[in-house]
Amino acid sequence: MAAWNEFIGRGEVEWEHLLAASFVAIVPVVALFLIVQMHLVGGLTAGSVK
Numbered sequence: 001m002a003a004w005n006e007f008i009g010r011g012e013v014e015w016e017h018l019l020a021a022s023f024v025a026i027v028p029v030v031a032l033f034l035i036v037q038m039h040l041v042g043g044l045t046a047g048s049v050k
Contacts, residue, residue, distance in 0.1 A: 007018040 007014045
């Protein structure tokens with residue numbers, strides 16, 4: 001998070017760098033969420049069937 005402050009200057013914001021860093025930070029979180037969700041839903045539906 002501290003490195004993000006370098007993209008925000010006194011008079012300008014380097015939006016392209018800030019958005020690229022945000023994207024790089026969010027992609028692994030979304031990928032992990034999708035993998036966990038897939039296994040969680042699969043486990044819940046498998047456990048509900050007799």
